[in-house]
Amino acid sequence: MSSYDAIGLMKSINENLAPFRKSQSEVMNGFGQMSKAAMAEGAISAKHKEMIALAIGITQHCSGCIAFHVKVLRRLGATRAELDEVLALCVYMAGGPGLMEAAEAIAAWEAMEPAAPTSA
Numbered sequence: 001m002s003s004y005d006a007i008g009l010m011k012s013i014n015e016n017l018a019p020f021r022k023s024q025s026e027v028m029n030g031f032g033q034m035s036k037a038a039m040a041e042g043a044i045s046a047k048h049k050e051m052i053a054l055a056i057g058i059t060q061h062c063s064g065c066i067a068f069h070v071k072v073l074r075r076l077g078a079t080r081a082e083l084d085e086v087l088a089l090c091v092y093m094a095g096g097p098g099l100m101e102a103a104e105a106i107a108a109w110e111a112m113e114p115a116a117p118t119s120a
Helices: 006-023 025-039 046-059 063-075 080-111
Strands: none
Touching (some): 006 063, 025 046, 046 063, 063 080
């Protein structure tokens, strides 16, 4: 069992930022627009952009970034094999610290695994 709780972390970040979103709405709207523009489908697919963002989050040691980008990668249909290849690149580029953050990405991936169908 991992001590990294990606789902709880995302919930906590969203709750903690709620007052900031209100007090700094122009900044947050600008950040949201920048994110939307940067992540839009273009010459590089949205899925590949999310993989790049995840890799940056890992190499910058940002647990929240890891959680949010893994969530979007799952929504965009990324596979575990694709995730593992991104993580291998992170380990290559960031060494041991990248490996530790890769463990968080794996925990996030597994925490967001769709529930197995139950038989009636």
